[in-house]
Amino acid sequence: xxxxxxxxxxxxxxxxGAGLLEAGKKNPEVVxxxxxxxxxxxxxxxxxEFPERFFQIGIAEANMIGIAAGLTIGGKVPFTGTFxxxxxxxxxxxIRQSVAYSDKNVKICASHAGLTLGEDGATHQILxxxxxxxxxxxxTVINPCDYNQTKAATIAIAEHHGPVYxxxxxxxxxxxxxxxxxxxxxxxxxxxxxxxxxxxATGHMVWKAIEAGEKLAEMGIDAEIINIHTIKPLDEEAxxxxxxxxxxxxxxxxxxxxxxxxxxxxxxxSTELPSPQEFVAVNDSFGESGTPDQLMTKxxxxxxxIIEAAQKVIKRAKK
Amino acid sequence: MKHTINELEDxxxxxxRDIVRMVHACQSGHPGGSxxxxxxxxxxxxxxxxxxxxxxxxxxxxxxxxxxxGHISPVFYSVLAxxxxxxxxxxxxxxxxxxxxxxxxxxxxxxxxxxxxxxSLGQGMSVAIGAAQAKKLNKDHSTVFVLLxxxxxxxxxxxxxxxxxxxxxxxxxIASVDYNGQQIDGPTxxxxxxxxxxxxxxxxxxxxxxxxxNDMDSIVKALHYAKSLLGKxxxxxxxxxxxxxxxxxxxxxSHKWHGVAPNDEQLATAxxxxxxxxxxx
Numbered sequence: 001x002x003x004x005x006x007x008x009x010x011x012x013x014x015x016x017g018a019g020l021l022e023a024g025k026k027n028p029e030v031v032x033x034x035x036x037x038x039x040x041x042x043x044x045x046x047x048x049e050f051p052e053r054f055f056q057i058g059i060a061e062a063n064m065i066g067i068a069a070g071l072t073i074g075g076k077v078p079f080t081g082t083f084x085x086x087x088x089x090x091x092x093x094x095i096r097q098s099v100a101y102s103d104k105n106v107k108i109c110a111s112h113a114g115l116t117l118g119e120d121g122a123t124h125q126i127l128x129x130x131x132x133x134x135x136x137x138x139x140t141v142i143n144p145c146d147y148n149q150t151k152a153a154t155i156a157i158a159e160h161h162g163p164v165y166x167x168x169x170x171x172x173x174x175x176x177x178x179x180x181x182x183x184x185x186x187x188x189x190x191x192x193x194x195x196x197x198x199x200x201a202t203g204h205m206v207w208k209a210i211e212a213g214e215k216l217a218e219m220g221i222d223a224e225i226i227n228i229h230t231i232k233p234l235d236e237e238a239x240x241x242x243x244x245x246x247x248x249x250x251x252x253x254x255x256x257x258x259x260x261x262x263x264x265x266x267x268x269x270s271t272e273l274p275s276p277q278e279f280v281a282v283n284d285s286f287g288e289s290g291t292p293d294q295l296m297t298k299x300x301x302x303x304x305x306i307i308e309a310a311q312k313v314i315k316r317a318k319k
Numbered sequence: 320m321k322h323t324i325n326e327l328e329d330x331x332x333x334x335x336r337d338i339v340r341m342v343h344a345c346q347s348g349h350p351g352g353s354x355x356x357x358x359x360x361x362x363x364x365x366x367x368x369x370x371x372x373x374x375x376x377x378x379x380x381x382x383x384x385x386x387x388x389g390h391i392s393p394v395f396y397s398v399l400a401x402x403x404x405x406x407x408x409x410x411x412x413x414x415x416x417x418x419x420x421x422x423x424x425x426x427x428x429x430x431x432x433x434x435x436x437x438x439s440l441g442q443g444m445s446v447a448i449g450a451a452q453a454k455k456l457n458k459d460h461s462t463v464f465v466l467l468x469x470x471x472x473x474x475x476x477x478x479x480x481x482x483x484x485x486x487x488x489x490x491x492x493i494a495s496v497d498y499n500g501q502q503i504d505g506p507t508x509x510x511x512x513x514x515x516x517x518x519x520x521x522x523x524x525x526x527x528x529x530x531x532x533n534d535m536d537s538i539v540k541a542l543h544y545a546k547s548l549l550g551k552x553x554x555x556x557x558x559x560x561x562x563x564x565x566x567x568x569x570x571x572x573s574h575k576w577h578g579v580a581p582n583d584e585q586l587a588t589a590x591x592x593x594x595x596x597x598x599x600x
Contacts, residue, residue, distance in 0.1 A: 031456070055452065055487075060479035063445045067483075070385075070449020073434050074457050075377050078449075093439050094476070098446055102426045102436045 001217040002192045004210050006176045012168035012204075013111040015147035017042025019154025020079055020109075024050050027077060030158055033068055034081045035061045040170075041081035041111050061086045065094035069104045077158055078106050084113035084167055085126035092132060099163050100136040107157050108133075112170045113143075114254035115282070115299055116204055116292035125287035131259020133165040134232040140185060141232040143167040143253075143261075145206035147175045149229060152183035160185055167203065169254075171292045174207050186230045188238035194224035197310045197317075198242040198249040202228050202261050205252035205280070205301065212306035223310060231261050236268050243269060248276045248317035250309040254301055257281035276316040278309035320539075321366055328535050329596035330401065331361040335566045336593045337397035337410055337600060343586045345414040348422065351576035352468065353394035355499050355561035359532050360398040363464060367542040372403040374431035382461045383450055385435055387443020388468035388497065389423040390578070395432075396420050400600070404432040407600040441474025443467060444494060448484050451492045462549060465494045470502030473511050478523075484554040485524025493545045494525075495557040497532065501574035517558055525556045532559035533566075567592055 024030045024046050032046050033055040047054045055071075057064040061082055068078035080087065087110035088095070099106045110129065117125045134141045140162060144150040150168050157164045177189075191206065192213055201209035206227050213223045224242050228235065243249050249269070251262035262279040269275050282299050296302055322330075334357045342348040364370070368382040386395050393413065400407045405419075412418035419430040423438030435446045447465035454461060467477065484492060496516065504510050513519075517527045526548055530541030538559065545555045563577065564570030567589040570581075581589055 052456070057483065058479075060476075060483065062442075062476040063448075063479035063483055066442050066445020066476065066480065067449035067452070069435060070446040070451070071453045073377060073383070073446075073450045074379070074453020074459070076453050076456065094442055094445075097436050097439045098442050104435075 001213050004176045006174035008175055009172040010147035010175050011170060011172050012144060012147060012150040013040070013170060014042050015144070015150030016109060016111065016154050016166070016168055017045055019151040021045045021049060023155050023158035024053065026155070027158055029075055030077045030079065031055065031071060032079045032081065033057055033064050035059055035064050035086065037082050040083070041109070043081055061091045062094050065091045065106070066098050068106045069098040069102060072104045072106060079109050080106065081109050081111070083124060084110035084129045085124055088129040088132045088165070089126060096136060100139055103138065104163060105161055107164045107166060109166045111168055113167045114169060114204070115287045115295040115301065116169050116171045116254065118170065118292045118295065119289050121289040122286040127256040127282050127287065128259060129167060130231055130253070130255050130261065134264065138162060139232065140164040140230065142185065142230050143203040144229050145203055145227055146173060146177050148177045148179045148181060149183065152181050153229065156183040156185055169204055173204055176207065176210070186233045186235055188235035189227040189229065191225040191227050192223065194222040194246070196222045196246060197224070197314050198246045199223050199225045199252065199306060199310065200228050200239065200249060200261065200265060201225065201252040202231060204254050208301070208303045209252055209306055211303035212310065215303065215307055216310055221310065221314065228261060231264060234264050234268065239265055239268055240273055243273055243275050248313040250278045250280060250306060250313055252280040252306055255281055256284055258284055276313050278313040280305050280309050324535050324539065327361050327365055327539065330365055331357045331535065332594050333597040334361055334394060334397045334401060336590060336595055338393040339567065339581060339586060339589045340599070341393045341396070341410055341413040342580045344411065346580045347414055348393055348580060349390040349578045350393065350580065351501070351563040351570060351574070352388065352391040352497060352499065354567060354570060355563045355565045356391055356394050356466065356497055356532065357566065358535050358538050359466070359495065359559060360394050362535060362538045362542055364398045364402045366539055367546070368464065369461060372431070374404060376434060378434065379457065379459055380461060383434065383463045385443045385447045385450070385463070385465040386424060386437055387465055388440060388471050389437030392422065392424050395424055399432040401597065405430065410600045440468070440471045441476040444477050444480040447492060447494070448480055448489050451489050452487070454491055462546060463492050465492070467494060467496050469496055469498045469500065469513060470507050470510070472496070472513060481520065481523045481525070488552045489554050490550050490552050492554040493542070493557060494554065495559050497561055498558055499561045499563045501563045501577065503574065503577050505574055520556045524553060526553040527556045527558055530557055530559045532561035
């Protein structure tokens with residue numbers, strides 16, 4: 001197992017804030033909009049640098065999506081910012097008609113996704129957003145795994161023409177990817193090569209997959225770990241190549257098991273390479289109040305759950 | 320003036336012929352609101368707006384128009400074709416398979432003149448505000464127009480946008496409301512009363528003007544006046560009284576022709592009331 005270490009922990013939303021500032025410096029057409037959550041989205045540095053290119057919308061997310069769509073018509077590259085729940089479910093029809101169907105170059109940037117939002121509870125912990133967004137034709141869906149990858153992804157989507165959903169989170173987590181990485185939309189990252197089982201993880205679950213991989217190695221199980229940061233378009237080649245080698249797969253995501261990364265992988269495998277699969281995901285449930293760590297444990301999203309799923313899927317593959 | 324009032328009225332008559340023929344041909348669509356707004360669209364595209372039929376999505380240096388109540392697409396398509404965005408023969412494809420003239424307007428099929436999809440109501444004002452703010456950033460001094468239905472104002476997103484525009488001094492925006500008092504299920508007063516729209520918009524900080532949307536002289540003057548009010552810190556609202564079905568006597572003043580197509584006999588009756596001034600498509 002390849003060794004991964006970290007020296008600091010940071011939140012992915014801060015990676016977004018840093019990436020937004022850099023994207024703004026690179027391209028004068030980049031503008032930002034926020035629905036009264038500037039601090040939470042870490043947009044302060046961009047606003048300080050480019051006050052005239054920032055739009056405070058107030059608590060009016062539907063209007064924010066519409067204004068963003070309108071700004072593209074003048075050649076702007078708008079980044080909207082609010083919590084994942086208010087970025088998706090609350091404004092689904094606005095995104096569907098004014099952004100996706102209208103082919104508008106809007107970047108929907110969503111913080112506080114999933115259970116790790118923590119104490120605010122289920123009203124704010126959306127676990128359905130990946131599904132909602134990936135169903136929209138033409139929408140790119142990205143869920144980066146740490147500060148550096150989120151920063152790189154933010155810069156990359158500014159250079160990509162088309163609507164994007166960028167999903168990140170609230171808590172501080174290990175920073176373990178390369179600070180100078182080149183982020184390629186739709187291209188999987190091989191975290192660790194292995195032969196016994198493919199573990200595919202996205203977002204906060206990538207570090208947990210690395211922890212699981214280390215434990216599995218101690219047990220004599222050689223896990224291949226792949227980071228799928230771009231859920232749509234899915235890097236089908238990387239998934240198929242790996243599962244062809246290992247014969248089984250575990251998918252890991254901080255999302256409902258319905259509609260997420262796991263289902264995208266299952267859809268691919270069922271048509272191209274039917275293979276045993278286990279889902280480490282929320283079991284069709286809402287979340288609740290608690291600390292991020294408590295919630296990840298209670299809802300089955302810890303490294304132990306990945307280890308158990310790997311053992312189970314390997315057994316199934318051998319039958 | 321680019322055209323006399325009489326010339327504009329003649330164009331509007333042809334637009335009305337297009338509307339009833341398009342809706343009749345596919346036996347679906349929304350003739351009532353389309354007929355009611357024929358004068359407004361004609362005034363806008365043939366007289367008031369500075370625009371180019373050499374279409375670019377960004378529309379830099381041009382006045383832009385957004386249709387929020389997308390179901391009145393027949394009038395939009397007719398005026399776009401009549402002003403030269405595409406050939407009038409394409410009007411015959413309205414609502415048919417493989418057409419660029421979808422039931423509700425869309426950018427998705429690449430029809431020149433359309434900059435946003437609309438149909439699901441309540442979204443156009445926000446889009447127009449965004450386009451207006453982009454113009455300000457681009458130091459582009461042209462104007463953004465948007466049309467909303469009155470019943471459409473029951474959608475909450477409008478009021479988010481109506482609150483936003485004055486606060487942010489979006490004063491390069493002229494919104495018009497098609498104030499015909501009708502919606503699918505009946506008069507707006509019965510379905511969900513709009514109460515005093517002028518007072519509501521003024522309370523939100525808009526400069527409100529009134530016009531008769533079925534009197535060409537009134538609507539042209541109102542839109543020119545609205546332009547003269549731009550750049551003074553406030554968005555402009557043109558509260559435009561119209562009659563649903565205007566120009567065709569048996570369709571006028573009732574919600575019943577909101578979304579119903581005329582039969583052969585009704586088409587003939589309607590066309591007899593609408594002189595062909597340009598050539599039929």
